[in-house]
Structures are given as C-alpha cells and as structure tokens.
Amino acid sequence: MNAKQAKSRVEALRAEVRRHDHHYYVEDRPSIADEAYDTLYKELGELEERFPALLTADSPTQRVAGRALEKFRSIEHAAPMLSLDSDREPEALLRFDERLRRLLGEGANVAYVLEPKLDGASVELVYEDGLLIRAATRGDGVRGEDVTANVRTIPTVPLRLRGSKKEVPGFLSVRGEVVMRTVPFEALNERLLAEGSAPFANPRNAAAGALRQLDPRITSQRPLEIYCYDILVERGLAVATQWEVLEALKRLGLRVNERVRRATTVEDIFEYHAAIERDRDDLGYEIDGIVVKLDDLAAREGLGLTSRHPRWAYAHKFPPRKEITKVLSIVPSVGRTGVVTPIAFLLPVEIGGVTISRASLHNREEVKRKDVREGDRVRVQRAGDVIPQVVEVIHEDGETRGPSWAMPSACPSCGTGLIERGPFTVCPNAFGCRAQLVGHIVHFASRNALDIEGLGDETAKQLVDVGLVASLPDIFDIDAEQLVALEGFAEKSAESLVAAIAQAANAELERFLLGLGIPEVGEAVARDLAAHFGAIEALRDASAEDLQTVPGIGPKMAEQITAFFGTPENAATLERLLKRVRLRPPEKRRSSGLAGLKFVFTGTLEGLGRREAKELVEANGAKVSSAVSKATSYVVAGSDPGSKLDEARSLGVEVLDEERFVALLREKGIHA
C-alpha cells in the first residue's frame, strides 16, 4: 500500500469509527457488532503506526495522550460560567415565573426549556472549526483549569464535531456536565477498595476527581460521560432559542439529556418537576433538581444578570433525600454539659452518597413526639443535606412493636439519678461523672480552645477509663511511657501527644477561657472577657456587676460565670490548671482598613481556609459573625455555599466570591 492509498483508507476508517462511536456512546444505539468495531479500530491504529505522517490529534485512536502533567494550567472561559439561583420551595419558583413575566411585559409569550439538574462537574468545551481544542473545569466561573487531555478521554465527547465544513461553526464554546453513572461509580469504588485506595463519597466527587487527575491514562479508566446544555459563545450558528441550541448541539454530535422538555406555564414546570423526581432513582445518574430556562435568547439579553446569577434561569431543587431504614437501638449518651442525648443507631443506609448509621433524637420530648422505638422502620433524611435526622416512623399493618423508649432514671455513665430540665434530661454529677469529664477534656483540647492534636473522643475516653486522668489538670501529668502501655498507642503517637499537650500549656487567655467550659461562654464571649479583664485572676474575682459592664453580658450570663468560679470544685481545678499553664494576655488588635465591617463566611474557601480567613479579617479590626443580618457588611461565599447565601440575597447584603474577597483585602493593603 502506498502513502496515497493509506491516506484515503485512514480517512475512511476514521469516519467509520467516529460514526459508530457516536451511535454507541452519544445515541446509546450501537450500529455495529463489537468484534467488527474492534477490527476497524485495530486496522486504523496499525495504519497510523506505519504512516505516522497521517496521524492527527482528532483521530479516534488519540483520546488518551499518554503523558502526565505537573499541574493544570488556568485558562479563562470564553464567557463566564454562572451559577444558577436556586431554591426548593414552590413559592420561589412562582416568584421566578412572576418576575420574568413582569420584566418581559404584559402579553409577552413566555416559553421555557426544562432540563434535569445534573449533579456532576461542570466543564467548558471549546471547538474551533469543528475540532476540540480546549476543555476547562468551571473553577470560579471566570477561570478554570485546563483539563483538555482528560476530557478528550471521555467517549461521549466528540473530538471533532459532526457535519460538513459548512455546517460546523467556526467557533463554539459549550457548557456541559461531566457525570459518572451510579452503576459504574459503584464498580469503581469496589475496584478502589480492592486496591486499598479510598472510595469516593458520591458520583459527583468521583467525576470531579477523575477530571483533576494529572495523568490522563487514569482518567481514561474512569467511566465518565458528558451532557451538554448551553452555548457560552458561538460564531456561525443560527440559533434564536434554547431549544434550537439543544437541537444544534445534538446535530453537531454533542450529547444532550434525553429528558429535556419545553413548557409555557408554571403548572407545566411543577408537573415536570414531579415527574423527574418520581423517576429520580431510575435515571442512573444523580440529579438534584430541575433547571428552568427562558427559551428566547434575545429576551435573555434584556434581562441580564444579578450579581451572581442570570435572571433568565432558575434551579428548582428537590427536597433532601430521604431513605427508610431500621432503628437497631436507642442509646443515651452523656455530653460535657451533662445533658443526656438519646442516639438512634441505624441499620446503615446511603443517603445522597454518604452512609448514615446514627442520628440524634435530641431529647426526651422528641423521642416521645415521634414515638421512635427500637426495631422501628423509620424515614431518615439529611437536614440541610448534612445532619441525619429521623423524620418519622413508618407503620405497617399488623406490625408488632417493642415497648416505647424511656429515658433511664440513672446516668448511664455514673449511675447518679437524672433530673429533668425542660425537655432535656441532665446528669447533675458534674464532677464525678466520667462521661462529662471525657466531654470536658475533648472540649478543652478542641481546635478553638487549646488545640491539642491527638486528644479526641476516643483517646479521652481511654485516658479516663484506665484512670490516667481523674480530673482535667491530670492531662498535663501524662508521660509517654504511660501511654505506650495503653492499647493503640505506639511510641511515636504517644510522644507526639505528650508534646502536643506540653505545647498547649502555653496558651492564649481567650482559648483557655473557652476550654474551661463555663456555661454560656463560647468563642465570642471568651474573647470579650479576655479583652476586658486581661487576666484570669481578674475575671475569677469579678462580681456579677463587674461582669455586666462588659457589652453582651447580661444578668443571666453574669450569674452563670460567677457561679462557675464560686463552685469549690471548679476553683480547685482552676488552681491546679494555672500551675501548669502559662497564659498569654490578649493581643492588641491592630485595627485598620476593615474596622467597623462585619463579615459572614459560607461555603468552602479554596485559597486560604475559612479559619485563616476569619483570623485575618479579625486581626484587621473587622468582626466575623455566624449568621447573616441587616448589619452584615459582606457575605463571603466559597464553593458549595449554604443557606446564608440566600439569606444575604433576601436581605440585600453584598456577596463576595473568594476572588473578590481577596481583592478587597488587597485593596486595603492586607495580604493573605
């Protein structure tokens, strides 16, 4: 075979293989037997090997460009990839619809396109003259990471758009969602487990993780797929509506979700939402709601954007996932304050990608109200998609249930008679109850207090159980030898714990105060007290009147604090602790550019952690609070923000993304 013959054969083979790829991956309708396909593919590969001059990047054999990167390049998107306004309340959807109709004017024909909201990793694909030249993660919406080599390995992503030169646009930037279907996801996790690697919590993490592999050969082993749903920028494509956009994408060989629909009324949208939710478990991939988009592209232009979201699109989310499981047992547990909390141990179930095995039942009243009993089948959800909650008991005909659950009358830890305080049940043995001591130790060692690494729940329990610690100050007397004698302690971990404790003996006053666990004294109050009194002795000897001169301290808190220091056991403990620790007075805050501002953080910050961001802002004279109010200056929203973002919007508080937050700091001469 000469070079010319080879060239035409190679071209014919590529067209053939591409066609079969499209049918198999995009249309899900194979057009050839696997064996015959393999033969074609093999022949193409062999010819390309014999005639290397014929090799091109868009050949179906070149999906995996086998070299690992050092790191990803950051690239700017052709247009910002915005996030959508979203809510799960039906009223919010009604408001969206009404607002749109109002803005578009009386009698305007409003048409929507409805799509499932896929829960995967958002990417931009860029095609020039039909060739895939670039792919990027969403990143902060403006710039993302260059993951071209990885995206090329996804079989549903065409390396070359379908159609003749005339039909293919000169430039096309498409937005799509990379997802992993649930079945291959589980297979992948099993494989990872078998290899001794950590499995992924959910398909979204698995998809995002696969995209961020530096070695495309690893990505190519991960079962990724794409669905395309938007055009960011295009040249040479005549489209006037979202529906036409989707049609055009399909024509060009890009996969579009099969459940997309058109709608003209808000009733249609609710109906679609209900239908998709009903089918949610059968789709084979994860979704968390539906997306509603105004169909008319020209009308969108007129509507424009809010600070973060386009006004012409909206995500109507599903309520949190609920699953049914069985209550294995209900066990009372005593916390550091002595409050006894009933905990339901559950037959493990997966909800939204995480396995839930326990849920707090909060208090006596709660158990009674829901009438949860051991052995019951219960519906469990993750409130705010995080904290597991027992929603209700599922009753069946002819069921036989155990006796209703009752709070024990004696403390499960120390046997002292329990007392009732409102809906709560409390162990009054504050100084002799081992469970409470364990709680105190953990709190004392916690990150915001003395930050003793290696002294968590399990270790504290062990130390108390073996009698090494009978009271809080005893932790400073532990030596490495004693620890090594314990189960689970090797020499190294024993030494590092002892070192961590020794290091903690040099502590900031406010952290020490927090660690003492005085009722009503948390992070903020501890700081105010430290700043006002300057030394622990001054605080200890302060009267209730003195305390109330501190802004934020009223009669109730003053009473709690004086009662704490007035209790002989606490006084003795404090004396012993003070012999062991050296307290540093509060640092003078250099107030500067941020004085008078109030920040609230939500979501995950990428660059500097939330904790560092908080400290940085506070060190420069600003306040950080946990809830959004009218008094809030800025809400800083990282990725995956929570309800505080919605709160900020409804109160009209300015929202900063991480980039603009850092920019604000830089403006004020502050560097991270």
Next chain:
DNA sequence: TAGCCTCGAGTTCA
C-alpha cells in the same frame, strides 16, 4: 415588651 441580632451547643461523616 417585641423583635432583632448574636451566640452557644449539639450534630454526622470522610
């Protein structure tokens, strides 16, 4: 005295 604002405490999993 009501309502807003803020804080403390408890909460699960990887």
Next chain:
DNA sequence: CTCGAGGCTA
C-alpha cells in the same frame, strides 16, 4: 447548619 435563648434596642 439549625435551634433556642440571652442581650440589646426601638
């Protein structure tokens, strides 16, 4: 993150 309650303010 949510709930409940204390403190502050109008």
